[in-house]
Amino acid sequence: MTQELASEGTTVLPAGARSLDDAVPLDWVATLRVPGPERDRALATLHALLERAARHQVHRMRHLLGAGDRATVDELTTAAADGALAALLAKLDTFEGRSLFTTWAYKFAILEAATEVRRRAWSGREVSLEGGERLTDPAPGPEQLVLAHDLADAVSLALDEALTEHQRRVAVALLVEQVPVDVLADRLGTTRGALYKTLHDARRRIRAHLTAAGYLPATSRTGAR
Template sequence: MKLANQQWIARLREEGPQCDAALAELRQLLLRRLQNTFRARPDLTGNFAEDMAQEALLKILKSLDTFEGRSQFTTWATTIAIRTAYSELRKRQWKDVSLEQVVADAGSLEPTSEDQALPEFESDRAELVDAMHDAIRNDLTAKQQEVLLAELAGVPLEEIARRTDSNRNAIYKLTHDARKRLKRSLEERGFSAEDWQAART
């Protein structure tokens, strides 16, 4: 029998057998959904899925007061579990990559094979890329350069924060300020934010 949202909340807030049973049921549900999500990656459907289901349970218990009932409780819980798993995968992706190497390799806006067939596009793009790198090099602080280039390379903010002994909020503010300054610098060079976005798509 499916539990209603409030039944889930009530059981998980109790102490004793009712709570233990609800946790066990929810854990199995999250495990099945994680395994289904990563069914194309057999290496992620075993211990990884088990660990993520357990970690998600802890987050769910801490976040019960934030559940607003706009969806089924199990849908909300599954979303937390999947986000937890993807966050862990992003961390693993960058685990053995130094931030210095990421920054050194970042910012390369090479044209796609389709773009290379359009000389006029390639020329405009090259001009924009030169202006962007010049702005990053000359108009941003060293710290802003480091975190912005890392972010542009796809490193999660949490990982940048860990590598720089900072926290997510501080890194978010740093990249936000860096983007604002970069946008202003590009505009002073005759480029719009739309030009930059178009160059990266």
């Protein structure tokens, strides 16, 4: 992966360095913990690495940006690298040395880049949080159509009766409208983890409701709260 990313950037390694992990500093964690010139140099080298990884990911997801130009790619790349560096430093003490430090760092850049692209792709798009949508999926045959509408009605009823208003909003946005979880977290002012927990609870309640109504076998695990 390092060779693949290297072709995306222009960062020059210090003389004699065979790879980014050979570059000064050799002990990333220790150097990044102590303020001073060495830490500043490490931050600059690390940011360049994160920017290259982020640019690679932005290019992979560029189709989501439509007519995004070079300036857009550069903007998203920089934002992702900045965010990745901040996230990495906040979790520096969690690095266990099971992989190269730079390999560990790549993950932060890739995640942040993917998040930035999704945010940009959804920028300006309306996200309905009403939760009152009717879930229908027309089928080709009359009998299948009736069954599909019947199940859709049951699911819609479960959304209305089994879920709290917040659970319903989250379930509709994530499951029906396919809103990216990080975008929804931004809109609602919450976290990805909190949304995943809400969705998990909502699914359990919906399953319990459908089981009680006879749409799912009674042996299914329900455990709604």
